[in-house]
Amino acid sequence: MTRAEAITLWRELTNERNTTSVPDTTVDFYFHAGLETLNRRNKYHYADNTAGITLVNGTQEYSLPTDFVEMVWVEHAGRELKKSSVEHWRSKDRDAWRREDGSEPAEYALYANKIVFRPKPNAAAVATGANPTFRYINTPPDFNTSAFDLLLTQDHRIAVYYAVAEWSFTYPDSAAAFKRGEYYQGRFDQESGMVKEYYEKRSTMRG
Numbered sequence: 001m002t003r004a005e006a007i008t009l010w011r012e013l014t015n016e017r018n019t020t021s022v023p024d025t026t027v028d029f030y031f032h033a034g035l036e037t038l039n040r041r042n043k044y045h046y047a048d049n050t051a052g053i054t055l056v057n058g059t060q061e062y063s064l065p066t067d068f069v070e071m072v073w074v075e076h077a078g079r080e081l082k083k084s085s086v087e088h089w090r091s092k093d094r095d096a097w098r099r100e101d102g103s104e105p106a107e108y109a110l111y112a113n114k115i116v117f118r119p120k121p122n123a124a125a126v127a128t129g130a131n132p133t134f135r136y137i138n139t140p141p142d143f144n145t146s147a148f149d150l151l152l153t154q155d156h157r158i159a160v161y162y163a164v165a166e167w168s169f170t171y172p173d174s175a176a177a178f179k180r181g182e183y184y185q186g187r188f189d190q191e192s193g194m195v196k197e198y199y200e201k202r203s204t205m206r207g
Contacts, residue, residue, distance in 0.1 A: 001156040003147040006031060009157075013164045013184070025144065027163070032143040034162030034188070035151070039069065041192050044199040045140045045150045046072060050133050053115065058102055060120035064113050070137040072203055074108050074115070077129035082107045086116060104128065137203065155195055161188040 001009075007027050016022045039045045053062045074081045084107045089097040102122030109116045115134075141149055148156045161184045168181030 001148065001153065003028075003144065006147070006156060006160055009160055010163055010167075013160070014167055014180075016167070028142070028144040030163035030166050031159055032140070033166055034159040035140040035143060035148070037162055038151075038158060038188075038192055039137065039140055042196045042199040043070065043137045043203050046135055046137050046203045048133065048135050051131050053132050053134070055105075055117075055121040055126045055130050055132065057123045057126050058120055060098070060118070061111070061114045061116050064110075064115055065136070065138065067138040068113070068136055069139060071108075071110060071115070072135040072137065074132055074134040076105050076125070076132045081105055081117075081132075083109070084118070085109045086111045089118065105132075135203070152195075155191070158188060158191045158195075161185075161191070 007024050010027055010031070011017050011022075035045075049065065052065050055062075071083070074083075086097075086109045089109065097118050100119045102125070103119040104125045105117035105119060105121055107118045109118070117132075140146070148159065151159070165181045165184040165188060168177045168184065172178045172181065
């Protein structure tokens, strides 16, 4: 389904056919909200990053991409790192993980908008692989430029249902509009649940 087809369907379902009072750019906003909600539920939009982090000798924390949502896996020099947490490290010894000598990273943790490696990389680790590879769930691109990027064609309607429901609840000008919102919210919940397992598995597959 193209962007134009999706907007046409949205106008049919909402009965908002006046493109002057409700321009396509406004409809785009509701579609994008639907894609973001679907992505939070089903993790369908992801990217493999091979250059976003450049290790520096003795530096433990690095900023994550601005479109970061959730980490799937991290590799350094072809070896997958173990996922941990700063809270777990602190529970054993408050600052021991920061005082450790540098070496090849074996674990990682997420803290605010940063990734933390343990141990901190040393010169040898940087020489072995300066750029860790990681797969992460990221926010979908703007709907008006990329439409349903990485979403299977058969699932495009799920985002349409959300956009219809959100519009109907935002402008409940009648009992019928509210009922329409409830109906399409239910369709969104049902169909996003049906494909959740598939997308979550797809995001973790390699090769």
